[in-house]
Amino acid sequence: MDEIFGVMRSPNAIVFGNGQRHALGQIIGRIGTRVLVCTDQRFAASTAMDEILADLKSKGLDCLVFDGTQAELPLSSIEECVKFCEGFNPDVIAGIGGGSCMDMAKLVSLLLTHGGPMDRFYGEFKVPGPVIPVVAVPTTSGTGSEVTPVAVLADHARDLKVGVSSPYLIPHTAVCDAELTLTCPPGLTALSGADALTHAVEALTAISHPRTPELSQQRVFVGKNLFSDQHALAAIRAIFKYLPRAIEDGSDANARSMLMYGAVSAGMAFGVAGTAAAHAIQYPVGALTHTAHGLGVATLLPYVMAYNAPACLHELMAMGDAIGVTHGTSEQIVLETIELTRDLCARIGIPRTLAGLKLPEDKLDWVAEQSMLSARLINNNPRKLDVEGVREIVQNAFYGTH
Structure with a gap:
């Protein structure tokens, strides 16, 4: 243990x-x-x-x-x-x-x-x-x-x-x-909420570093831990349930409050655990497409989850439990959890692929190479990443394969 x-x-x-x-x-x-x-x-x-x-x-x-x-x-x-x-x-x-x-x-x-x-x-x-x-x-x-x-x-x-x-x-x-x-328009509500969801999922599934006494003193982002996991799961529960409601009816005060609770909880989670591949890849994607940060990370999120799944089955099962996926083998629970994440993003208007963000196809290799420059984020990913691994995520996210 x-x-x-x-x-x-x-x-x-x-x-x-x-x-x-x-x-x-x-x-x-x-x-x-x-x-x-x-x-x-x-x-x-x-x-x-x-x-x-x-x-x-x-x-x-x-x-x-x-x-x-x-x-x-x-x-x-x-x-x-x-x-x-x-x-x-x-x-x-x-x-x-x-x-x-x-x-x-x-x-x-x-x-x-x-x-x-x-x-x-x-x-x-x-x-x-x-x-x-x-x-x-x-x-x-x-x-x-x-x-x-x-x-x-x-x-x-x-x-x-x-x-x-x-x-x-x-x-x-x-x-x-x-x-x-309350006056935040539906489009911005969706992008902001998708950003918060990505923060929570990447914090929950971040790498677990060796627990040395130096860890908290030498790193701002220490990887997943006891407290960040609790904040991340609280955020995931709240955002899955209340983000669609806040988009559909911006005057729903309860949905707005619970969505803000989710965003604050996600901040508390990633503020110590850090984020990972979706954020590393979004930076060059955003630079090329001039699209909002929340749009890019949420488009990438299901593909990053699928790539990372072998290294964080336990965490994705805990996420599944938080959103009501409780039946099946561990692999089935994880697959359904990723699919529900994909469905939520699509429901709130997030493109299903990087092609949908108008990323030029001839820039996929450049995106993979540039992503590696965000060493802190790459090293925080639960599954070890090299440029080939990032290229696999980027290509899957561009073509919609998973």
């Missing part, structure tokens, strides 16, 4: 529930008095933002709002925000919006605390110490950035997106109010 081992890293507090955004003034007021709010133009123009700012100001907080966050978070946007708040000297940074807004808050906090250039922090454990406290408020149920130690950005000096991973980047507090997702 595998020895029992667990790592759990999380915000100081996670405040979850409808209406909890109205506690922001009290929460932030206990941390500091000068608040930089990082958001995007859409949310900045909303009634909800007006209410939040009024609440912050009523608590005597000095607020500065940066609403220039862009999707996929280009480095130039982060540098623009740092310049924008020159002289303001915030002692709290609030990221309010989707994953890019929360990642913006994390990375601006990093640069304001430790200075640039940003590329000196790329990778794991490169952040030298604590940063300005971040309060994260998600308005989509997807990335899990509100609870994770990673922020992703697009550096145009590089072909693929890059990440900064450090426990210091975990937000001080996450305020998760599903009422903020």
Whole structure:
């Protein structure tokens, strides 16, 4: 039997529930008095933002709002925000919006605390110490950035997106109010939920590293463990049940809340366990097709599960149990679990193949080779991967063979 081992890293507090955004003034007021709010133009123009700012100001907080966050978070946007708040000297940074807004808050906090250039922090454990406290408020149920130690950005000096991973980047507090997702359109709800599902499945099936005392001190992402498994299974249960409901009826408050619970749980899972092949392959696929991250990882997910199945039968059986697949041999349960995952993705509008993402057929080898550059993700995969193995996944995902 595998020895029992667990790592759990999380915000100081996670405040979850409808209406909890109205506690922001009290929460932030206990941390500091000068608040930089990082958001995007859409949310900045909303009634909800007006209410939040009024609440912050009523608590005597000095607020500065940066609403220039862009999707996929280009480095130039982060540098623009740092310049924008020159002289303001915030002692709290609030990221309010989707994953890019929360990642913006994390990375601006990093640069304001430790200075640039940003590329000196790329990778794991490169952040030298604590940063300005971040309060994260998600308005989509997807990335899990509100609870994770990673922020992703697009550096145009590089072909693929890059990440900064450090426990210091975990937000001080996450305020998760599903009422903020009620206006999230069906397409974005689907992509965000599919991203969260992929986080959960890849965390559940991640490699199990040797449980040395150095593991948690030398790796941000330690592989699957006691705690990440529980968070991953909770996420899988919630997302399978409530994602279709939230897409079909965006006003279903219970579905919205449970979907956000799933996304937060998935973030808690992959924030320590890490992700694997689906994420490694999505980076070059996304770079070529200019398609959303959630769309790419979810298209790949069933093919990655099928490839990895021989190395993680037990975990996929546990996933099957979580979604109600309980009868048959272990192989039958795993096959049905993968098929139900494929069906869920198709039901919410995820293409069945990489060809459906308009990936050029003559770029399959390039995608496989580029995927290998994401060494952390490749090495976190439960079944050992070389370029031939990645090529097999990519070809299956392109042609729809499995």
